[in-house]
Amino acid sequence: MTSLSRRSILKGAAALGGATLLSRPSLAYEGLPILRAAPASAQLASAGYPPTPVWAYATEAEGNVPGPEIRVQAGARVNFQLANDLPQPTSVHWHGIRIENAMDGAAPLTQAPVPPGDTFDYDFVAPDPGTYWYHSHNRSTEQVARGLAGPLIVEDREPWLGEPSAATRELVLILDDWLLDSDARIIENRWEDLHAASHSGRMGNTVTVNGAAYPELDIQPDERVRLRIINTATDRIMPLSLPHLSARLIALDGHPVTPREIDTLILGPAQRADVVIDGRVDGEARASLLLDPGNGEWVEIAGFIHSGDTLPSRGTDVRPLPAWGTLPVPDLSDPQRETLLMEGGAMRGMLETRFGGETMGFRELAANGMVWAFNGAANEMDKPMFQAALGRTVQLKMSNRSVFPHAIHLHGHHFTVLSKSGAANIEGDVRDTVLIGADETVEIAFVADNPGQWMIHCHMLSHQKSGMMAWFKVA
Ligand SMILES: [Cu+2]
CATH class of the missing domain: 2.60.40.420 (Cupredoxins -  blue copper proteins)
Incomplete structure (x- = not known):
């Protein structure tokens, strides 16, 4: 889809839905880059379905789901002015970041929720490398379900990508779970559903990877790729599998682990895993990321399409990620x-x-x-x-x-x-x-x-x- 047609779809959505909100003049700001939370539109369901009205983050132009990738060096500052163009108060939580308390975004405990039309300055250090995410932390059952989530990547302390037996490329995979009706609109009358709340929570019916149902991702034969997988679903536990891709786990919730082979990986809501995969060399053109939706049957949620030249093998060993070196060790002698x-x-x-x-x-x-x-x-x-x-x-x-x-x-x-x-x-x-x-x-x-x-x-x-x-x- 070209950017032109994307824009015209967004205009169409604005005319139908959140026109008042989207046409409001930009909030004035000086200094900090803007992170805007506003109604938007996203092609979540497969081609043939209409785009879904969502709430989304944007640093420029229109928002999309997932929100824009924020990427910083370990120890660097992250700073944004949140501009709330939503019809509800909101706040941003920087999940997994060992942050100063006032910047944690946990409304109403650490800050008042930001009213519609207002702003809040977030400015903090991200001390530890790894795969993190940011999301709404006010009325989050609704606001995260409407799309207010995005990746926050803190770079490794020492070079890893491209080093011997490491990956040469990385790919962030944002997994989400949406409850959509037959017109691909978010079902909005179940935020207070106590039956769902007293069971496994509000389960969706459409799983997306990077904001799309069943995307196809390119991989070269024998290419080694670091996947940064983030479960941003409100409630769905995601058992995952990457068969025939020699999947090895290298980090959990941002923290390095000794590389270990995995058959399956269970990611609860908000959990992350960094996984190294090796593209196939046996002539199969396609491999898959599979999810168990809860009935024991593995379904494909993304495809890896093998194309291009075969890359030189990086062997079977996987290089561990550089250690954090920033986390104090618990003293278990007298806790x-x-x-x-x-x-x-x-x-x-x-x-x-x-x-x-x-x-x-x-x-x-x-x-x-x-x-x-x-x-x-x-x-x-x-x-x-x-x-x-x-x-x-x-x-x-x-x-x-x-x-x-x-x-x-x-x-x-x-x-x-x-x-x-x-x-x-x-x-x-x-x-x-x-x-x-x-x-x-x-x-x-x-x-x-x-x-x-x-x-x-x-x-x-x-x-x-x-x-x-x-x-x-x-x-
Ligand atoms: Cu629970």
Whole structure:
């Protein structure tokens, strides 16, 4: 599609839908580059379907999904003025960045949500290399589902691409899950769906890779490519597979791991994986990225088309990524022990639970939109779940007493997985979001080295909204 026809489609969408918003004069600003959040249009579904009205980020021209790639050197500043051209207040969270608290974007804990027509200056250091993303953190069940997410890439500290047994090229793959109607419009009347919230969350029916259904990506025979895979879905856990491409995992949530072969890879919402693949040399013209939508049947969500010259083999070994060198090591000799008990959801429910300063039963909680609890409280935001002294190691035991998995995310910190629980979590991995299966317990440890008020929540955004949200304080 040419840029001209793209623009005329966008104009058409503006005339139909968000005309008032899109035609508003640009917000005045000086200095910082703009990151605009505004209604836009994107060709999510296959050719033949109309474009989908979305909400999108843009640094120039019209927004698209995913949002523009932000790429910086490790230790460099990221700075943008968020300009809110949405019909709702919003904020931007920089997921996985060990950021200063005031820049974390976790409305309303670390900042007030930015009203429509207003701006907010984000200016922070990105200390650790890796694959990250940014997304709305206000009314996020709706705003992320409408498209407000984009990649944030922090470059390796030392050269890796092009080095012996490393990849020669990288490809960012933003995976998303959309709930669309037959005209490819986002189904908008289910943001408050408590049935979905009490199960696996608001599941979509269209999975996109870089904003397109079933894209075809070029790869040369024997070419070694670093995939930076990001699950930006609001609720969908994505079991992934890259058969016949010799997939090796080299980083999780931005943090390097010793390269390991993988048959399948499970990415919960907000999790990332860096994977090295080698193009095929056996004459097959096509390979696939497969996803298990939940029924055990692998479906193709993107194709890798082999074309061009065969590249010289880089051997079978994969060069590890340069170490971070920036993360303090937890002191497990005398940690501060904390627990997180997850209860609620369909088929288990929860007992008396605190909400809004009162103790309520199941029906009253549901009437308030709450179906989940952390440590006997639903979305308790008036006081911290725990407090840690600056520099203290916290060992957090997280037990899931529900029949659904949860993707627990800590803001401002990365943590070491101490105990393996199920196939998704490997002891010793360093992450910022961890999947905890039904009736599983995972222990993690981290050094509370970042002062401030930090959210801890399920990154299944339907679960976060309906009870699985809290915060801890480091001071
Ligand atoms: Cu959850």
